Amino acid sequence: MATDNANANGFGEVSRVRGIVFEYLSLGASVFGLVALGVLLVYVAIDAFDLANASPEWLLTYFLTLVVPFLAFCLYSASDPTVTRRALGALGGGLVAVAALFTAIEALVVPIPRLNWQLAYLFVVAAPVTAYLAYVGSGGRVGAVGFGLLGRLVGGAAVGLAVGTLFLVFDPLLWFLAYTLGVLPAVGLYAFGRRRSTPRARTAAAPVGLGGLVAAVFLREVIPTYPSDLIIYLWTVAVPVAVAGALLVADRRGRVAAAAVGGVPLAAATAGGFLAPGAGLPSPTVLLVLVSIGVPTAVYVSRVVDAGEGLAGLGLPLLLAAGAVLGALIVGALGFPAPDPWLDGSFLTAAPSRTPSDAGLYPAIVGSVIIIALVAVLSFALGVGTSVFLEEYTPGTGPLGTLTRILQVNIANLAAVPSVVYGLLGLGLFANLLGLGIGTAVTAALTLSLLILPITIISAQEAIRSVPDDLRRGSDAMGATRWQTTKNVVLPEAMPGILTGTILALGRAIGETAPLIMIGAATTVFRAPDSLFSRFSAMPMQIYTWAGFPQADFRYGVVAAGVITLLLILVGMNGTAILLRNRAERGS
Amino acid sequence: MSNTTSDDSLITTEVQADSNDDSAAPAAGTAVAARNLNVYYGDEQAIDDVTMEIPEERVTALIGPSGCGKSTFLRCINRMNDMIEICRVEGDVEFGGKNVYDADVDPVALRRKIGMVFQKPNPFPKSIRDNVAYGLKIQGFDGDIDERVEESLKGAALWDEVKDQLDSSGLELSGGQQQRLCIARAIAPDPEVILMDEPTSALDPVAASKIEDLIDDLAEEYTVIIVTHNMQQAARISDRTAVFLTGGELVEYDDTAKIFEDPEAQRVEDYITGKFG
Numbered sequence: 001m002a003t004d005n006a007n008a009n010g011f012g013e014v015s016r017v018r019g020i021v022f023e024y025l026s027l028g029a030s031v032f033g034l035v036a037l038g039v040l041l042v043y044v045a046i047d048a049f050d051l052a053n054a055s056p057e058w059l060l061t062y063f064l065t066l067v068v069p070f071l072a073f074c075l076y077s078a079s080d081p082t083v084t085r086r087a088l089g090a091l092g093g094g095l096v097a098v099a100a101l102f103t104a105i106e107a108l109v110v111p112i113p114r115l116n117w118q119l120a121y122l123f124v125v126a127a128p129v130t131a132y133l134a135y136v137g138s139g140g141r142v143g144a145v146g147f148g149l150l151g152r153l154v155g156g157a158a159v160g161l162a163v164g165t166l167f168l169v170f171d172p173l174l175w176f177l178a179y180t181l182g183v184l185p186a187v188g189l190y191a192f193g194r195r196r197s198t199p200r201a202r203t204a205a206a207p208v209g210l211g212g213l214v215a216a217v218f219l220r221e222v223i224p225t226y227p228s229d230l231i232i233y234l235w236t237v238a239v240p241v242a243v244a245g246a247l248l249v250a251d252r253r254g255r256v257a258a259a260a261v262g263g264v265p266l267a268a269a270t271a272g273g274f275l276a277p278g279a280g281l282p283s284p285t286v287l288l289v290l291v292s293i294g295v296p297t298a299v300y301v302s303r304v305v306d307a308g309e310g311l312a313g314l315g316l317p318l319l320l321a322a323g324a325v326l327g328a329l330i331v332g333a334l335g336f337p338a339p340d341p342w343l344d345g346s347f348l349t350a351a352p353s354r355t356p357s358d359a360g361l362y363p364a365i366v367g368s369v370i371i372i373a374l375v376a377v378l379s380f381a382l383g384v385g386t387s388v389f390l391e392e393y394t395p396g397t398g399p400l401g402t403l404t405r406i407l408q409v410n411i412a413n414l415a416a417v418p419s420v421v422y423g424l425l426g427l428g429l430f431a432n433l434l435g436l437g438i439g440t441a442v443t444a445a446l447t448l449s450l451l452i453l454p455i456t457i458i459s460a461q462e463a464i465r466s467v468p469d470d471l472r473r474g475s476d477a478m479g480a481t482r483w484q485t486t487k488n489v490v491l492p493e494a495m496p497g498i499l500t501g502t503i504l505a506l507g508r509a510i511g512e513t514a515p516l517i518m519i520g521a522a523t524t525v526f527r528a529p530d531s532l533f534s535r536f537s538a539m540p541m542q543i544y545t546w547a548g549f550p551q552a553d554f555r556y557g558v559v560a561a562g563v564i565t566l567l568l569i570l571v572g573m574n575g576t577a578i579l580l581r582n583r584a585e586r587g588s
Numbered sequence: 589m590s591n592t593t594s595d596d597s598l599i600t601t602e603v604q605a606d607s608n609d610d611s612a613a614p615a616a617g618t619a620v621a622a623r624n625l626n627v628y629y630g631d632e633q634a635i636d637d638v639t640m641e642i643p644e645e646r647v648t649a650l651i652g653p654s655g656c657g658k659s660t661f662l663r664c665i666n667r668m669n670d671m672i673e674i675c676r677v678e679g680d681v682e683f684g685g686k687n688v689y690d691a692d693v694d695p696v697a698l699r700r701k702i703g704m705v706f707q708k709p710n711p712f713p714k715s716i717r718d719n720v721a722y723g724l725k726i727q728g729f730d731g732d733i734d735e736r737v738e739e740s741l742k743g744a745a746l747w748d749e750v751k752d753q754l755d756s757s758g759l760e761l762s763g764g765q766q767q768r769l770c771i772a773r774a775i776a777p778d779p780e781v782i783l784m785d786e787p788t789s790a791l792d793p794v795a796a797s798k799i800e801d802l803i804d805d806l807a808e809e810y811t812v813i814i815v816t817h818n819m820q821q822a823a824r825i826s827d828r829t830a831v832f833l834t835g836g837e838l839v840e841y842d843d844t845a846k847i848f849e850d851p852e853a854q855r856v857e858d859y860i861t862g863k864f865g
Contacts, residue, residue, distance in 0.1 A: 397673050470710035477668060478723040478773065479700030488726065493713055 041567075042123045043114070047560030050339035052114045057336040059118050065327035067126060069319050073146065074130075074137030077313070083136055087129055094125030145304050145313030152296045153317055155579075158572050160289030163237070165369045167284070168528055169441070172232050174220050179236040181219075182212025229284045230273050238291040242266040245295035249302050261302050265294025343561035351526045352542065356553035359546070361562055365569070366528040367441065367536035368510060372573065374445035374532075375452065375509050380502050382449065383456030384491075386411075387498075390457075391464040392486050415454035422451040423518025431519055439520035442532040447515050452505035459501020463494040492584075499581040503574055510570055513540040539566045618682075619644040619781055619811040620665055625679035627660050627669065627836065634660045635836035637679075642828070647803060647812045649826035649844065651819060653859070657836030658815045662783050665813065666702040667695040684780070700727055703774030703810075707786040709766035711758035711773070716741075716750050719758040719769055723777035736776055744772035745802050764795025771802065775810070782806060784814040788821065800825050819860055823848050831856045 046052055051059075071091075075084050102117035112120075137143035167175070186209025193201030226232070246262030273287030301314060331338055342356075350360025394404040426447025431438045436446070467490050475485040491498075522537045523545040529536040543562040546554045620642040627635035635657045642648045650658040660669065667688060669675045680687040688698055700723070711719050718725075720737045729736070737754070741747040746768040750761070758769050767787060774782055784803070788796035803825050806812055816822050822829055823844060830841040833855055840847060840856045851857045 395673060468710070470706065470708060471712060473668070473671070474706065474710040474712065474770070474773075475722070476671065477666065477699055477704035477706075478726065478777070479696055479698075480722075480726045481696050484726045488722070489712055 044560045044563050046114060046119065047556045048343040048564040049341040050557070051119055052339075053337070054119075054339040055337040056116070056118050057334070058331055058338050059122065061330050061336060062327045063122070063126070065330070066320065066323040067130060069323050071130060071133055073316055073319060074133035074143060077137040077140035077143030077146070077310075078133070079140065080136070083133075087133055090129050091125065094129070095121055098124055141310035142313040143310075145310035146316030147313075148300060148304075149297065149314055150317055150320075152300050153293055155576065156293035156296050157289055158576070160292035161285065162369055162373070163292070164282075164285040164288045165366050166373055167233075168366060169370050169531055171220070172229055172284075173226050174216060176226065176232045176236055177216035177219055177223070178213050180212075181216050182209045185209065185212055230287060233284045233287050234270060234273065238266055238269055238287060241291050241295050245299045248299050253302060253306060257302055261298040262295070265291060265298050268294055341561075342557040343564055347558075347561050348565065352524045356551055356558050359554070359558050361539065361542060361565055363525045363528045364537045364539045364542035364562075365565065367525070368539045368566075368569070370441055370529065370532075370536070371445045371448060371538060372506060372510050374442070375448045376502070376506055378445065378449040379452050379456045379505060379509075382453055383460050383502065383505075384498060386453075386457045387460035387464055388486055388491070391461055392482060392490065411454050411457055415458060418514075419451055419512055420514045420518055422447055423515030425450065426515060426519045437533055439522055439535050440533045441529050441536045443519050444516055444521055444536070444538070445532075447519055448509045448512060451512065451515060452509045455505040455508070456502050459504070460494070460498040463497025463501065464490060466497065467493045495584045496581045499577060499584060503577040503581070506577070507570060507574060510573070511540055511566070513538075513544055516541055539569070617644045618642065619684075620813070621680075621682040622661070622664070623680040623682065625661070625664065625677070625681060627657070627664060627678075628676045629672070630674045633836060634675075635664070638836070638838040640830060640838060640841050642811065642813060644811050645807060645809070646827040647807045647814060647825050648828045648830065649822035650813065650815045650830050650832060651817070651822050651860075652832035653834060654817075656832040656834055658830075658832045659785055660836070661832070662785055662813060662815050665781070665783060666699045666704060667693075668699075668704070670695055700777060701779050701781070703777070703779040703782040705767070705770050705774050705782065705784045705787045708790050709763055709770050711761070711766050711769050713757065713759055715755045716758050716761070716769060717754040720772045720776050722773060727777055729777070740772040740776040741769075743775050743806070744768045745798065745805075746772055762795070764791050764798060767791060767795070767799060768802065771799075771806075775806070779810070781811045781813065784812065786815050786817060789817060796821075819848075831859065833859065 071087065075087060078084075098121045099117045102112070102115075102120050106112060134143075134147070138147050186205045189201050189208055190205040193203075193205065227235075242262040242265060245265070246258040249261045250258035269287050269290035272290045273283045276283040276286035304311065304314060330336075346358075347360050348365065349362050350358060351363055352361070353359045390404060390408065395401050396404075426443055427438070430436045430443045430446045431440075436443045471489050471493065472485055475489045480488070516538055521541055522535050523541055525535055525537045539562060543559055543566065546559050546562060549555065618641045622638050622640050625635055625638045626633065638661065650661060652658050663669045664677060664681050665683065665688070669677060677689060681689060683698070683702070686693065688695075712722060714722070717734075717737055720740050721733050724733055724736060738747060738751075741750065746765060749765060750769075753760075758766065761769060767790075771782075771787075787803075788799050791799065800821060803812055803814065807827070814822075814826065826844045828842070829844040829847040831839050831847060831851075833839045840851055840853050842852075847856065848860060851860065
């Protein structure tokens with residue numbers, strides 16, 4: 001259709017002002033929160049690591065020996081000239097900009113407390129650039145290998161420490177019996193059944209295992225002598241982990257490689273375990289940490305060598321370690337004034353104290369780790385169970401359907417109940433009525449599980465509901481029972497979503513203080529809990545207590561160190577869970 | 589849908605292609621029989637007093653306009669309607685001489701003897717191997733699973749395309765391949781009857797014709813009951829055709845050749861020549 005000249009000036013204009021205003025307001029709102037939190041974390045980190053007292057020479061030394069090689073590694077991995085140019089531009093331009101701006105503000109407006117321009121540069125420019133380059137670098141093969149290896153080293157150490165911590169509370173002797181009589185025969189039968197495809201052996205595995213566990217509980221008191229802890233850990237943890245690692249490799253690379261992957265870390269861990277007392281370290285923990293670092297690392301290295309790509313990435317941990325050592329040597333030789341961080345080895349391993357410099361978080365860390373482990377297991381099991389029941393087993397109509405809907409609404413309401421109320425419930429129900437004891441770890445774990453249960457249930461329900469009905473009908477039509485459909489189709493498909501919800505909920509549980517106060521958890525304990533029924537303290541409780549101490553060193557240094565520790569453990573826990581979830585996603 | 593293009597030439601050619609099968613085939617036994625079957629969704633009647641016998645090792649097509657109850661009828665056979673809470677079934681559906689709605693029939697056990705393929709391909713988010721082995725695993729099959737997987741994939745004309753990627757996800761296949769995977773999954777536990785609910789309506793014509801060829805082969809071993817919207821498809825692949833019309837009424841049920849060539853009822857003729865529906 002031909003039009004006249006009416007459109008010669010275009011088609012007129014449609015106003016977008018409101019949309020643009022909305023867009024920038026939203027951006028501003030989200031940036032404001034992030035910046036505020038970022039500034040807080042910067043100050044907390046400065047306090048915890050005493051960076052305010054770090055001399056510029058000290059900072060420069062470590063920047064050159066640690067950060068610059070890392071950035072170079074990332075750039076090498078990315079091998080993209082544009083990225084290199086941009087990164088160098090940002091680092092150089094940022095240096096000038098931050099120095100100028102900082103000096104100008106200090107001179108003209110207001111002095112900025114406990115910061116100098118070098119630190120500001122580190123936090124405002126160097127840290128984001130490093131994060132960005134790490135992200136870009138991980139896209140390259142070399143970088144992926146390097147970060148993969150680094151992740152296994154750090155993650156392995158964390159898992160080893162966590163398992164070691166759990167054995168402080170759970171009786172290793174009972175575990176020794178349960179493993180020997182129950183777990184090992186059951187796994188053996190199952191593996192035998194799969195290999196020979198004899199279903200009878202496979203179905204026998206569960207009852208045999210259960211029988212073994214029951215026998216273990218009874219025999220625990222009867223048997224008078226046990227092997228030493230080190231032997232128990234070697235037999236029940238180190239050997240199976242090494243065998244699992246070897247089996248993973250055996251398929252692809254043959255027996256020699258498998259023996260090396262399993263055997264070398266096992267030998268190193270055993271040696272470490274026996275030599276540890278000489279260095280004043282607890283030998284079981286050393287054994288566990290070495291095994292949980294060594295075996296995954298060995299499997300990973302073998303896999304990378306097998307693939308033959310990005311081998312240079314395997315040097316990343318070495319590069320960082322060499323940088324740290326070199327930095328320490330230079331600082332020592334030239335006598336640069338070094339900071340005296342609050343967050344150091346002794347803070348993590350010492351008991352609380354009235355003197356700030358002696359204060360440690362160890363008992364509270366152990367308490368928190370144990371509680372979180374229990375909460376994770378309890379809330380996951382209860383949450384998944386409840387949500388599966390509500391979504392898959394209850395009818396949508398009729399009187400039962402109405403009942404289900406009432407349940408649903410109430411669960412949603414429970415999510416909004418304040419945590420002190422749950423604390424009161426824990427005090428009344430678990431501590432007093434069930435007699436689990438005031439301020440014990442098991443009371444705390446049960447209370448916190450109840451607290452996060454609604455969140456877990458609701459998110460698990462969402463995840464289960466998002467599984468397409470087509471899949472359920474497909475499974476039903478194959479003649480699957482409801483349980484088979486749920487177990488084989490619905491849960492695997494919903495697992496990533498369920499794990500996401502559980503991770504978020506656990507993050508809330510680890511930081512809760514109010515319910516712990518209500519159930520009478522100790523503000524400070526001086527010994528790590530050694531059973532589920534001993535008095536304990538948790539990290540947030542301890543930090544809160546320190547914040548009320550009169551000495552300034554407590555309020556600034558020790559509290560900051562505690563906060564950083566809490567955040568690091570939280571990030572580590574979430575990281576592990578996210579890895580698990582991603583694996584579940586890839587598996588499906 | 590496609591019946592708007594129907595003309596006499598189409599129908600006659602198809603019928604000729606099919607009629608020689610029929611004449612050569614000996615009289616077959618009955619696989620599934622419905623007797624005075626009535627189905628209601630709440631107050632609404634979906635199937636109105638249907639009585640029919642479906643022969644063994646033949647392809648039987650159920651055609652009719654949307655909402656005529658043909659899918660409902662299909663789901664009565666393996667009791668998938670049990671999943672719909674407001675659904676109520678009266679009358680008998682006999683499978684292997686036994687009324688599947690008798691109190692002593694376990695619907696789960698029944699479904700293990702009757703395979704089903706849905707309109708939209710719905711492979712499980714598992715590997716191709718695990719998809720095909722699914723029925724075997726849940727039924728506790730203790731033979732050589734890998735061998736059965738290979739047989740079933742060959743039976744579904746998919747083996748050559750996927751034999752090198754049995755461990756990759758079933759969702760990575762194309763739509764037509766996914767549907768053949770679903771067929772392989774359905775035949776793996778060796779059912780007696782395969783129900784297909786518009787198995788090609790979500791596929792492109794090339795993929796659809798592969799499935800049609802496959803259905804022809806399947807009828808050598810299995811009883812196939814297929815719901816389709818596509819009249820040419822019914823004419824091409826089926827031996828017997830049942831025409832359902834609005835209200836869940838079975839208007840005519842006869843040899844496919846007869847239905848398409850010379851239907852008794854005027855309504856059926858109007859429907860298959862595209863005057864309505």
